[in-house]
Amino acid sequence: MHFLHTADIHLGKTYRTSTNEFERYEDFFRVLGRIVTDAIAEQVDFVLIAGDLFHTGQILPRTFARTIETLQPLKDAGIPCIAVEGNHDWIHRRDSISWMEALSQMGYINLLRPARTEDGGYRFDPFDPETGSGGHIEIKGINIYGLGYIGTQAGNHVARICEAVTTDNNLLLFHVGVWTYSPVEIGNMQPDEALPLAERFSYVALGHGHKPYVITTPEGRPYALNPGAPERVNFGEEKYDKGYFLVSVTDGTYHHEFRPTTPRPMLVVTANLDGSENAEQALDTFRNQITEQVCHLSDERRPLLEVRLTGRVAFHPFELGRERLRLALDEICSPLHLEIKNHLSLVTRSGTGEDIKRSLAEIERDVLGELISANSGYKERKDELVSLALAIRDQVLKGDIEGEELLGLLSREP
Template identity: 70%
Template sequence: MPVRFIHTSDIHLGKTYRSLGGDAERYQDFFTTFAAIIADAVKEKVDFVLIGGDLFHTGQILPKTFAKTIEILQPLKHAGIPCLAVEGNHDWIHRRDSVSWMEALSQLGYISLLRPSRTGEGGYIFEPFDQEQGAGGHIEVKGVNIYGLGYIGSQAGYHVPRICDAIVTKRNILLFHVGVWTYSPVEIGNIKPEEALPLSECFDYVALGHGHKPYVVSTPDGRPYAFNPGSPDCVNFGEERYDKGYYLVSLESEGRALHEFRRTSPRPMLVVTANLDGAGNSGEALERFRSQMAEKLSGCREERAPLVEVRLAGKVGFHPFELSRDRLRSALCEICDPLHLEIKNHLSQVSGGGGEDKVKKSLAEIERDVLGELIGANSQYQGRVEELTRLSLSLRDLVLKGDVEGEELLSLLDSGGEPCA
């Protein structure tokens, strides 16, 4: 008989904006979206639910986040619908002597956290899931074998043959927090399409996570075998371009997966550019800003206040600092009252000299140059100046933004300076 399930990933429960206003509403957004998915699972009477990693935004969450998660998962448990999950890079904790929140959920019976063990030679062992211990790498539900493997980093492609060598059953699903190059918008934690292809011979359905954009990977003969639903809510600016939702899947007896993408209703997210090129003073620039924002955000007064990122661009005749964030925020709120506003100032200053306009470096360029000189002055960093400069600025931006925990900053260090999705 066909088996029906919901596949979701990258929920990011616990994410919010700190000390910027609207933090409580934004915090609730992700729970509201997740609750709607679970409600659909109960309504559809699916056989199980798959979570492909990053259930939480950080490895160390608030107790109230854990309590709200249990509240949402309770109807699933009451209906007897198994919830099978793996850890993503955001769920993972560096101190392996501590019990993670994902492990706690598994031990309490709200999810089945799938995690394989390893052989001395580096192979994989997917031991049967122990309900009492809340641990194991493989579980069978109605004749379908579900294997789980969380985030294993940028070397995941080398592990694919070892994963396949460990599989001896038929009618299999792999839950794997990894992206596939050319499909995934994430810069790290991906495998090449040719590295992923052997998975199609062992698994009828590879349930992916990690990248927040939905996509489907097919074999050379056109058979879809790997599916990434993306994140059901907009986690970061830039995701407003992606469809948001999850998959309702029917796995036929012969192994064919019929997938339906069901859209969610995330809070509106808008990214707009204000072109202030040629403005001679801050007053003129502010008027241009008001005019352009009135045109571009005229329809943004919706039931749910939007999340807005404004990018300032152009060469201007005054120091960019004169156009303060408070003045810009005040002008924007007259047009559109966003729940959260981020302003990216890419303005550069033009000054006259020798009959010819000269463009001064922007603030971002000056910061990068000074930091690069400081790092390059240390001989042990030779050859890595650009990499370490980018890493330092990324850490600075994340700390100033204020919506990350120490675990996420550590994951950035592990990744070499590229933010993880």
């Protein structure tokens, strides 16, 4: 018996403000296609997807069509794909069927979701292929239970999960992180809260955090594993290993092997422009420092690049605009997507001869504050509206936000 365990695919992710939107969009389908190909080549008994197949619950129809196209070879090979919902998959309008439910009803995945009892417990009903629903499925003697994302109180549910399982040879598919291992800040449980799962389940297939890790019992037995995301989803993941687990089961013992994938190169670089007297001098320094930091790239694919500007300069930071920096970077490495973090400080002289340092963030807040305060009706809420404007600006520049999310920011309670 052997199976493939992956998670956090994030299909549909792209940068909507970028001219290279489609190329980045395809990255996530390419990596899923590679995983499907590997699963067929290894003739696995099943594939596990531990949540966040999609980047958002409200996907585009073309994303659904591409998902079907990518999973079709797995279905044709007769390899079951068992999945649970992650926090990104969840559709908040429960009067509508989710895309995950649709995939399950069409037979491309077996979506596991438990029922709840009147006293707050769990009930893992057998999976029904006719309806595409259920909480438990048995494949070649292994009982697979599924539980999607249940939020920050996941640790409090462990006892009820274990109580609901009465079979042997159990595997749990669970979209949750474990503190000290998971890099995410929400949706985690403590290691001591997770440990009782080891008594009921031989293998706990985790998702949620995009960094791979393996958790062992005090005796040293691996029991909970998170493969991380196979593609780099966000900046901050540039140094994480990327891949999935290929797991074999022999006489009830699980042996895992981490299989690496080939994500698009992602770099976070810093340009220290301290002491620059003018924008031209700063731009020359910028070119030299960035070239030195990206010269080691051997991947022919255009990188995802985050640039951080630091230092005290004698010119207004606005002079070193995004377009000017982008043109310089196009000559150096032609990034597929660019994010600029401008932490430059403007140094001026006061009447007493003392240096006054003002960051770009401070200047932006002051300018926005003056514009908002010009309308007396907004003056009392100046700080709140400035923060809201900057939050919207940051999300739009990242190109990673849906229209509904922007409307949610704009429609916050006063």
